[in-house]
Amino acid sequence: MSKLESNKKQKKDALLNTAFSLFTSKGIHKTSISDIVEKAGVAKGTFYLYFKDKYDIRNKLISHKATQLFLSANHDLLQTEIVDFEEKVIFLVDHIINQLQKNKSLLNFISKNLSWGIFKSALTSPVDPDDLNFYDIYIDMLESSHYQYEDPEVMIFMIIELVSSSCYSAILYSEPVCMDKLKPHLYRTIRSIINAARL
Amino acid sequence: MSKLESNKKQKKDALLNTAFSLFTSKGIHKTSISDIVEKAGVAKGTFYLYFKDKYDIRNKLISHKATQLFLSANHDLLQTEIVDFEEKVIFLVDHIINQLQKNKSLLNFISKNLSWGIFKSALTSPVDPDDLNFYDIYIDMLESSHYQYEDPEVMIFMIIELVSSSCYSAILYSEPVCMDKLKPHLYRTIRSIINAARL
Amino acid sequence: MSKLESNKKQKKDALLNTAFSLFTSKGIHKTSISDIVEKAGVAKGTFYLYFKDKYDIRNKLISHKATQLFLSANHDLLQTEIVDFEEKVIFLVDHIINQLQKNKSLLNFISKNLSWGIFKSALTSPVDPDDLNFYDIYIDMLESSHYQYEDPEVMIFMIIELVSSSCYSAILYSEPVCMDKLKPHLYRTIRSIINAARL
Amino acid sequence: MSKLESNKKQKKDALLNTAFSLFTSKGIHKTSISDIVEKAGVAKGTFYLYFKDKYDIRNKLISHKATQLFLSANHDLLQTEIVDFEEKVIFLVDHIINQLQKNKSLLNFISKNLSWGIFKSALTSPVDPDDLNFYDIYIDMLESSHYQYEDPEVMIFMIIELVSSSCYSAILYSEPVCMDKLKPHLYRTIRSIINAARL
DNA sequence: TATGAATGAGGGTTCATTCAT
DNA sequence: CATGAATGAACCCTCATTCAT
Secondary structure (H helix, E strand, O other): OOHHHHHHHHHHHHHHHHHHHHHHHHOOOOOOHHHHHHHHOOOHHHHHHHOOOHHHHHHHHHHHHHHHHHHHHHHHHHOOOOOOHHHHHHHHHHHHHHHHHHOHHHHHHHHHHOOHHHHHHHHHOOOOOOOOOHHHHHHHHHHOOOOOEOOHHHHHHHHHHHHHHHHHHHHHHOOOOOHHHHHHHHHHHHHHHHHHHEO | OOHHHHHHHHHHHHHHHHHHHHHHHHOOOOOOHHHHHHHHOOOHHHHHHHOOOHHHHHHHHHHHHHHHHHHHHHHHHHOOOOOOHHHHHHHHHHHHHHHHHHOHHHHHHHHHHOOHHHHHHHHHOOOOOOOOOHHHHHHHHHHOOOOOEOOHHHHHHHHHHHHHHHHHHHHHHOOOOOHHHHHHHHHHHHHHHHHHHEO | OOHHHHHHHHHHHHHHHHHHHHHHHHOOOOOOHHHHHHHHOOOHHHHHHHOOOHHHHHHHHHHHHHHHHHHHHHHHHHOOOOOOHHHHHHHHHHHHHHHHHHOHHHHHHHHHHOOHHHHHHHHHOOOOOOOOOHHHHHHHHHHOOOOOEOOHHHHHHHHHHHHHHHHHHHHHHOOOOOHHHHHHHHHHHHHHHHHHHEO | OOHHHHHHHHHHHHHHHHHHHHHHHHOOOOOOHHHHHHHHOOOHHHHHHHOOOHHHHHHHHHHHHHHHHHHHHHHHHHOOOOOOHHHHHHHHHHHHHHHHHHOHHHHHHHHHHOOHHHHHHHHHOOOOOOOOOHHHHHHHHHHOOOOOEOOHHHHHHHHHHHHHHHHHHHHHHOOOOOHHHHHHHHHHHHHHHHHHHEO
């Protein structure tokens, strides 16, 4: 990478990092592009060289952060001896929930802005070329399972929607119960979803 | 009701109806208070006599519309002969989903802005004094059931979160599948949640 | 006084007292007529039955409060045995300064809004019929003096302007020195003004 | 100075000049930022690039105008042969009063908005780098005097407060007497203040 | 590629005043 | 006399976007 190119990457990364820090601390609507460029130490015009607008940078951040969350969980999964598909899913969900419990501003950011569309694109085609593709990992997990599942995409869809929307309320507001109390119900439901889809 | 009071109600209702119409057609962020009052035919200051700001009117609308959705479903449930708790829940969910399929802008509005906090307040303490209290109806349904359920609030919470978040994507974008294809999976999962909670 | 009339006086007094309390605590520009009527417990329209606008009630308050300050000082002067005109003036000034030191919000209110025009009208024609006329007292003081003074109105004008403007800065901000350090210089100057005017 | 920089200075100066013209003709409270930018021929946002709000530009104007008044008087003082400290002060005060008599709107603007705090900062640290520092000139005058003075800052404070507050009423309203009739009394008092402070 | 001064439409909000009750 | 709902002009300020440098 030439010096100029690394300089470019440095500016872009500064913008991404600063935007994430501001989005999570102040919220998207209260973060202006002025705020971002000022804290990132670049000129206003520069922002528009890399991103279309605030929502462009937001989507890229969500994709990246959501992928990181999955890959980190998967990385730790590989250190275990778990072989059963259902147990793997529970492990991943639990790992992700634990991360979100430790990082509530990340949870807030992701939940408030997540849509299945962005999410799916994050899973299937990561922005950062260094990010792996989580969807492929999921397919692998399915294939190495003893069982086959009906509509596996619907299955993972329902699990993700259920987890992400119930986490939001439970972790951030302990409503209707705190996360630790919700977990048994949630995991029981996830197991039901998987079992019901088993062919 | 005196002439003055009915005049007040008329103004407030005009604001609520106009706001709902604009929120659903243009989205909240692109709707300004100027837009609302202009279309409602009242002065700008009048808005602030009845609502604190744009988010106040939004929350009141969500509460009201969500409650209407439930009550309409419940009204039709009472016309049936269904006695089983599980079947009642499925009926209600199906009824609500059908309404949302017919009214996508309502779905978009509710889903984008729903949080369990607002939702619960909508269920337990409706804004409009004419609205019934859905939460009481739910309690009644539970009591007239043959079975008892563990943590019924958590149970309904998970069902609502699962339905509302998966409907959004399925109805509006047919992602990952269209609503009609999602329904069997969804209802199977709901039944699982209920069965698992049965004591 | 009829019941109706006392009711009127009660409302007017409530408005005056509330306005004073708000003007001194929040400042005039940040106090709205809405604030005043709300805290006073009367309707908005009622305000306009008694006062033309915010500045009308302000002027009446200043007159009243400034007169009270003078009369209170004069009342205490009469308890002393002071006979010398110069000493009387110093006593009055000192008394007033001490009151203002104890009541900084009153000082702030009066200083920020005082003009010789309002002031003079306060001294010569008090709003409240119960208030005495300070200017007459001043004339009496002059007449009972052994000396005569050139342009006594100019003399008292300069003294009042000097005292009121230097008090503001000294009491509220201790600038350029605190009031207690300023007093010797100030009183020395007042004595000079009086001596120089002596015929 | 680059073209861009001179362009900036031009815009800022246009705002300052326009604001001064409007503040003196209409008064501060009746001048809106919209008025200023419109008359200055710049966009609204531009105002906020240079000034925080209306009160920021006001303070900067007062500092600048007050400094100009002093420096102009001092400039003319240097053309004379006056050596005595007391005479210098009288000359300066007289010069300033004469300027204010010719420019009543300036007097009105300065008097209504002056506070010792703003004033002192104007004297000690002028906004415009071209403005000299009047306080240093005062110190020089003191040092070249034959006498020494007790608390010279208090002395100048009292003189300034006395002059500024009595000028306001005398020049603008001829109350209690017109400026020309007030002058002898005023100057006599100033001489007394100086003499009394002489060590 | 990078800058940052300039823009100006549009946002939310306040509040003195009126007038039908 | 008293009310308070309604008004709507006017306010300050933000900020995404552009473009000459």
